[in-house]
């Protein structure tokens with residue numbers, strides 16, 4: 001039975017996005033409950049759709065402060081494995097969370113043109129704190145996938161909330177930086193003229209401006225691009241969120257590409273929980289690979305969440321410089337989150 005599950009999942013993971021088309025036979029795949037908090041939002045709705053299409057999910061809980069009955073009714077008609085339930089308002093949050101294996105958090109306000117992600121701190125920090133307080137109470141063993149910005153601060157806030165509640169497990173808390181990887185792959189493939197489906201690019205650091213550090217020197221397939229192209233690709237990856245915010249002209253930030261990225265990362269978490277070997281994704285996690293307590297890098301996912309935080313690998317001179325520059329900014333965003341969680 002085990003090997004049939006691995007074969008099934010491996011077959012399905014031949015292409016990174018193929019969970020959409022992966023077939024399954026119930027009884028061979030473990031039961032897994034996924035909760036999406038902020039499920040009626042710009043990211044939440046397409047993410048709910050993509051998680052409904054994922055055959056590794058058996059229960060899908062859609063929570064928001066408003067609008068979830070409609071989203072849940074709509075998504076629930078899709079003829080895939082998971083049972084869908086909508087939960088609305090704080091009094092239903094506990095029910096939404098109970099029994100969850102993975103909790104994905106895209107709750108909170110998005111940027112408008114001219115704002116930085118840090119400008120979202122005042123509103124989103126409080127939202128994340130109250131949601132994580134509930135997670136500590138109702139599903140302390142769940143893997144938490146934090147999407148809400150500023151990720152560089154919201155992940156440390158979550159860690160502090162869990163520490164206070166006595167439930168913190170550093171292996172189970174993830175800042176979702178997959179969209180940076182998705183962008184780096186797309187932009188690199190375009191410049192290097194290689195098939196995008198074959199591209200791999202690690203992205204390390206954090207998830208805001210210069211703290212996003214794509215390691216194009218480790219990109220595959222190799223293309224030997226000149227430094228000026230690498231610098232332009234790095235800048236475009238760092239400014240990818242702003243590119244979308246400006247194009248949406250006041251109507252929010254990336255939602256569709258983020259839902260895709262969030263669904264990929266949650267799928268990787270579920271595969272890890274199910275014992276699929278060698279699942280590796282970049283994520284912003286508790287880390288000792290730099291002097292900072294949290295850092296995004298390649299992470300091996302396993303049955304308990306993080307199995308191993310992988311090192312940075314060899315860096316080019318451009319990347320070494322980028323790393324040096326990002327440390328102070330990332331440090332101050334992490335400290336801001338920790339301070340907020342312990343003050344309020």
Ligand SMILES: NC(=O)C1=CN([C@@H]2O[C@H](COP(=O)(O)OP(=O)(O)OC[C@H]3O[C@@H](n4cnc5c(N)ncnc54)[C@H](O)[C@@H]3O)[C@@H](O)[C@H]2O)C=CC1
Pocket residue numbers: 037038039040041042043044063064065066106107108109110111120124127131146147148149150151176177178179180207252253254255258
């Ligand atoms: N990590 C990443 O790469 C990315 C992160 N984001 C971030 O994701 C967040 C959400 O973005 P969008 O979906 O575009 O915003 P949105 O405004 O469309 O949706 C947010 C949803 O959160 C809900 N919400 C607010 N307070 C809540 C609470 N206490 N409990 C549950 N739900 C609550 C709202 O009702 C709304 O439905 C933003 O902070 C944005 O900056 C966006 C793109 C990429």
Ligand SMILES: O=C([O-])CC(=O)C(=O)O
Pocket residue numbers: 110111117149179240241242244245253254
């Ligand atoms: O830029 C934003 O505000 C949303 C985000 O994090 C991204 O698209 O990477």
